[in-house]
Amino acid sequence: MKISLTKEDFNIALEKLKKDYRIFAPKLLPFKGTFSDTPVIRYEEINSFEEICFDQKSDFSPKEVLLPITQRMFYFTENDYKEPDVDNKKILLFLRSCDLHSVKRVDEIYLRNKFSDKYYETLRNKVKFAVMGCAESFENCFCVDMGTNKTDEYDMGVKTDGEKIFLDIRTEEFLTEFSGNEEEFGMDFVKKNKVHVSIPENINLEDVIDLDLWREYDSRCIACGKCNFVCPTCTCTTTQDIFYKENSSNGERRRVWASCHVDGFSDMAGGHSFRQKHGDRMRFKVMHKISDFRKRFGYQMCTGCGRCDDGCPEYISFSNCINKLNKVLKEKSAGLEGKDE
Structure with a gap:
């Protein structure tokens, strides 16, 4: 179902979802960049629409949500070991088309590469994806040549014009939380990049x-x-x-x-x-x-x-x-x- 709603209604829905979900999105963090007076955009838990960085590319990818930089595997003593308790909350992850395609690549390595990694699988099974459209290409992107500039394999598509938010909801669970007016729209996906690549065929x-x-x-x-x-x-x-x-x-x-x-x-x-x-x-x-x-x-x-x-x-x-x-x-x-x- 495709709907439009206000920022206020969107934030009310996020607040309801937080009972069962941890919500991650690209977030601008002031004074956390390479230099002391520069920001960085990383994936952090968010509480409102205003915290989501729609107009810039994140410096780090959403990989750090599914495959944490540091992940505790188990505690050990002289005679025994214990795996950490698992957070029962699900995860809603806001990301772009290229990054959703990236999740497929990581899945190949950690889920379908001869055996399944249980630490990754535990997190992966809890995730729902909300894809944010890209109206224009960012600097250094070449997603069009890689075929990752668009996707329809999401639980929710998100588009904003500054005032209204448009949602393409494909998971029934979210229909009960996000309410608005039915309205047709098309997701914004990049059609052209400034950067192009020509990949050699059959490299030996x-x-x-x-x-x-x-x-x-x-x-x-x-x-x-x-x-x-x-x-x-x-x-x-x-x-x-x-x-x-x-x-x-x-x-x-x-x-x-x-x-x-x-x-x-x-x-x-x-x-x-x-x-x-x-x-x-x-x-x-x-x-x-x-x-x-x-x-x-x-x-x-x-x-x-x-x-x-x-x-x-x-x-x-x-x-x-x-x-x-x-x-x-x-x-x-x-x-x-x-x-x-």
Whole structure:
């Protein structure tokens, strides 16, 4: 059902939902940005329509709701262990089309990749999605080329013109909470980006592993890992055992986000480490995003949100890297074909 309602009625409905739901949306946090006087937009619990940031792209993705930066797995003692109590409240998550497509990618890794991860599954099963339309493309987005600019796989679609709120409600549960006037409207989905990418077809590792292209990133990339942390489809974690000061035999095990760019990610027993050059780490990430994942699951891992470009302190552009790789491989292929003739 499609309806329109006022901000006041929308806020009344949110207040009712809060009895059963934790409600997350992109929220502007003043003075929490990179510098002391700058804001940041992150996913936080909200209480009203006014707190939802509709007109800007979030700096971090909604991944941190479904796959927390730090997640407690269990407590342990000398003789026993106990998993944390689970919050029984459901989750309503406001997000954009590209980010809902990203959830599908994370689902592949944590739910359908040979086995299901119970920690992720517990959270995932509680989530309903409210998709916010994008009337215009944000900076560095290339979602149209990745096919993630629109979706109809949501529980509720949300559009606003500043005064009225339009809802496309597809889950019966929300029909009882949100009341308004029936009104036809179309969701706003981006039709064109300023940034475009051309992804190489059928990439083979032997064709890319020694390209001079990667050496550019040996010096440019500082291996901070921010591109991985802001990415909605990066899913790597590591585990940490925390021992309590009061009793060093007791503690807890946590799962924490990890990054293929940072030192130590590929360390092995005995001291060996793969991909010590920063350019090789860039190659690993690029191949995973536009080739390896697709070979396994049938579609691209990258959703074109552009957050990696937004967040990189060295102004490295992932979309430019893809286009440069495509150009180099085309030139390499043309050279080989010329030799065959």
